[in-house]
Amino acid sequence: DSGVTQTPKHLITATGQRVTLRCSPRSGDLSVYWYQQSLDQGLQFLIQYYNGEERAKGNILERFSAQQFPDLHSELNLSSLELGDSALYFCASSFTANTEAFFGQGTRLTVV
Amino acid sequence: DAKTTQPPSMDCAEGRAANLPCNHSTISGNEYVYWYRQIHSQGPQYIIHGLKNNETNEMASLIITEDRKSSTLILPHATLRDTAVYYCIVRVALDQGGSEKLVFGKGTKLTVNP
Numbered sequence: 001d002s003g004v005t006q007t008p009k010h011l012i013t014a015t016g017q018r019v020t021l022r023c024s025p026r027s028g029d030l031s032v033y034w035y036q037q038s039l040d041q042g043l044q045f046l047i048q049y050y051n052g053e054e055r056a057k058g059n060i061l062e063r064f065s066a067q068q069f070p071d072l073h074s075e076l077n078l079s080s081l082e083l084g085d086s087a088l089y090f091c092a093s094s095f096t097a098n099t100e101a102f103f104g105q106g107t108r109l110t111v112v
Numbered sequence: 113d114a115k116t117t118q119p120p121s122m123d124c125a126e127g128r129a130a131n132l133p134c135n136h137s138t139i140s141g142n143e144y145v146y147w148y149r150q151i152h153s154q155g156p157q158y159i160i161h162g163l164k165n166n167e168t169n170e171m172a173s174l175i176i177t178e179d180r181k182s183s184t185l186i187l188p189h190a191t192l193r194d195t196a197v198y199y200c201i202v203r204v205a206l207d208q209g210g211s212e213k214l215v216f217g218k219g220t221k222l223t224v225n226p
Binding site for chain 1: 146148150153154155156157158161199211212213214215216217218219
């Protein structure tokens with residue numbers, strides 16, 4: 001158990017809908033990272049937050065957004081969902097940059 | 113974006129040492145080398161990291177060459193449960209304020225055979 005909690009574990013929704021994925025980082029960790037992993041694809045970095053502020057962006061679509069709340073949990077919002085958004089979404093947390101990051105078990109999103 | 117090169121696949125016999133190489137020829141002086149692994153579709157698992165000295169923990173050893181352009185992850189006694197994709201990552205810190213992209217490449221698919 002990495003200490004990073006992601007909910008829900010599985011999510012099935014229809015095209016055009018909006019969903020919210022939640023991540024609770026390890027206690028004391030300030031950085032949260034979001035990743036997307038499509039079938040047979042690598043881990044694509046989406047976005048990083050540090051102590052409530054967005055700090056780095058990767059290949060995140062404009063339909064996707066995220067935030068980190070004062071209690072340091074984070075949410076990834078995916079809107080106008082398309083079939084191609086079906087993937088595993090992972091959250092990771094670390095105390096700061098350059099300390100080891102620990103990953104949650106992911107949310108498997110299926111868009112039908 | 114990945115700054116590392118790894119072989120796409122490797123095989124290892126159960127009980128033998130697994131040596132996974134990684135090239136990171138453009139690594140900067142203040143960048144760390146991290147290793148993670150991903151078993152099936154589980155979340156990636158942190159293994160070990162290092163800057164320039166060799167490191168060892170309960171899971172593995174990390175050998176970094178003196179010029180820091182390559183490293184080797186060693187699993188001393190591989191088991192079937194070590195079958196996974198192993199990622200070698202260079203921590204790309206964009207600034208000192210906690211901003212970074214933790215970028216994964218394609219990794220090495222290690223298969224441990226009985």
